[in-house]
Amino acid sequence: MIQIKSVKEIELMRRACAVAAAARALAGEMTAPGVHTYEIDRAVHDFIVKQGAVPSFLNYNGYPRSICISINDEVIHGIPGSRMIKEGDIVSVDVGAFLGGFHGDCAATFVAGAADESAEKLIEVTRQSFFEGLKLARPGYRVSDISHAIQAYAESFGYSVIREYVGHGVGAKLHEDPQVPNFGKPGHGPRLIPGMTLAIEPMINMGKADIRLLNDGWTVVTADGKPSAHYENTVLITNGEPEILTVVDGIC
Ligand code: MF3
C-alpha cells in the first residue's frame, strides 16, 4: 500500500532528508585520491549521529556499514573498507538518514581528482536522467512515466539501465510501495498523488545492463566490467512541481 504523507509527516521527512543530503555532500567533499572508503563511511556516520539521526542502512538486512560506496564497475551497495580511492575513480555514494520516524535516501556519483571525459559524461547523463524523470513526477502521470523518461534519456546516449534494482517509496520505512523502476513502457503503474514520497534513483551502466553480485553478498557490479553511475533523491509529489526533499542549501 502506498503511504500518503500528511503535512506534519512531510515536515519530518524534510528534516530527515536534509540530514541525508548534507551527509551526501560531505561524502562528495571527502572523495579524493588517497582516501580509504572506510574513512568516508566513518565521517558520514559520525555526522549523521551528530545531527541526532541514525544511518538508515546500518544493519538494514544485515548491511554492515552506514553508507554504500561503489567504485567504477561497482553499481550499488559497495561496502566501505580498506580500499583506497585512486585518481579518476568514479565513486557512487549512497546515504540514508532516519530522523523523527522517517527516512531520507539519496545518492550521487563523484570523480576523484581529474576525470576523463567519458566518466564525466556518464555521471552527467545519469544525473540528468533523474531530472528527465522528475519532469513527470506530478499528478496526471503514473509511476512508469517517470521510469520510461529515465530509460529513454539514458539509452539515447548508448548507456543502459539495470533491471534488478529499482527506486521505491520512502517514509517511515526505507523501502515502501510503489517500486519505481528506471525502465518500462509509459502509462503504467500507480497514478501519482500529492503526498507520495518517492526515491527516484537511476543506476546507469556505460556498457550493457547485465550485472552480477560479488561474494560479499552485497556489491553489485557490471558483468562487462564497464563503469556505472548512480543518482538519487527523495522526492515529494505535490499538486504542482515536485519537491526534491534531499537538498541542503539548495544543493542536491
Ligand atoms: N539507496 C539504497 C536503496 O534505496 C540503499 C540501500 S543499501 C542497504 O535501496 F544497505 F541499506 F541495503
Ligand code: CO
Ligand atoms: Co534508495
